[in-house]
Amino acid sequence: MxxxxxxxxxxxxxxxxxxxxxxxxxxxxxxxxxxxxxxxxxxxxxxxxxxxxxxxxxxxxxxxxxxxxxxxxxxxxxxxxxxxxxxxxxxxxxxxxxxxxxxxVPDPNIIKLRREELTLSNIRQHYFECENKEDKYRALCNIYGSITVGQAIIFCQTRKNAKWLYWSLTKDGHQASLLSGELTVDQRADVIQNFRDGKDKVLISTNVCARGIDVKQVTIVVNFSLPTKGMHLADFETYLHRIGRTGRFGKKGLAFNMVEKHNLPLLFSIQEHFKTVIKRLDPEDIEALEKIED
Structure with a gap:
């Protein structure tokens, strides 16, 4: 401004x-x-x-x-x-x-959205049941082979997994960038600017990017791992902020969750909290993936 x-x-x-x-x-x-x-x-x-x-x-x-x-x-x-x-x-x-x-703030003026408006109804949410990170990576590649992707943000819970995913995508020829808390202020600014400018199509991030980045071209958000508080509780606020990176400015968006079997209760608790349905997809069913955009 x-x-x-x-x-x-x-x-x-x-x-x-x-x-x-x-x-x-x-x-x-x-x-x-x-x-x-x-x-x-x-x-x-x-x-x-x-x-x-x-x-x-x-x-x-x-x-x-x-x-x-x-x-x-x-x-x-x-x-x-x-x-x-x-x-x-x-x-x-x-x-x-x-x-x-x-x-x-004594005697504040409070402006609130209704809870249903926070669920971001213009974002279709899906999940894949995966065995391990390699399984998740295959599902991610199938998404790229089946769906038209403008730009995508992929969230990882740890820096280690974010780095592994970055090198895996880069090795397979994808144009990706990595954003994590260990970068300097200037390095972070450069990564985000390159993503805004469309030079990088995929941004891999830890929660450092879950809030505050608005890029119109983002059509897909992937939770490579679900956000958690501690070991066994879903972090509802971070989930909302993460998937809210797509479906902005009145556009439709897609959110995909890669979930290990033992973490399915976390996913179901997210569904219950937001009173929404996160649909299960078979990562090997290419025909079903192609129909998502219809």
Whole structure:
């Protein structure tokens, strides 16, 4: 939006963006993570926190529910001026987090979508029952051989599996890129920009990309592994954010889940939570795969 405003500049307060001591932030908008913003405001004194006029927590459910982020966000919030406007955004707000948010923002205006609107009814969801990662990879290749794919995002639960999948796809001639938390800020930006520009058709990612990336050409999202909390609980919010990378801007999308037999209860709990049906597909039934787009 800033490109339409004259002389509006943005600073990035993120780990790895080192600024020399004595720096005074002159940019009107500062985007950052709570820990780095804390350092900029209190330790390094790059900016006067009393001059902040609008304080925004994006993906507020995460910032409020994770102890470290929560403590850091609250410390910043308590140092703001009394007339600073506060805005909290998230696609999902569980009740405990919502109650906590109301403590931070007294007498708030709350705008909510109905739960059925959060299920993203324009996204058709399917699953394949697979034995192992090699089985999942074969199912993925069958998808590519049967369905017209614009661009796709594939989510893995671990960096190890993401790397394995990246090298497997690259070796087989697919144009893929890898996005994970171990990349630097600049490297992440380059990977995402190349994907936005259509230079890479497949983006393999850990949960670092589950939120916040909007690419119109994404027609398919694949959960190479289901998102979990701990060992045996499905992470409903992350699932919603992941599949929400497709079906954006009013378009239809497809979501495929690769599920080992012992993880089927996780899938069924996701169905129950969102009151939706995730249809089973046979990865070897090419005719059925081809009909999905009809």
């Amino acid at each position: 800033g490109k339409f405003c004259v002389n509006v500049k943005v600073a990035y307060a993120v780990q790895g963006n080192r600024m020399p001591r004595g720096t005074v932030i002159k940019e009107q908008i500062v985007i950052g993570t709570p820990g780095t913003l804390l350092d900029w405001c209190f330790k390094l004194k790059f900016m006067d926190i009393q001059k902040i006029q609008v304080f925004v927590l994006d993906e507020a459910d995460v910032l409020m529910s994770k102890q470290n982020f929560s403590d850091q966000s609250i410390r910043i919030q308590r140092a703001l001026s009394e007339d600073c406007q506060m805005l909290l955004f998230s696609a999902t707000f569980e009740d405990p987090v919502l109650q906590f948010a109301k403590c931070i």
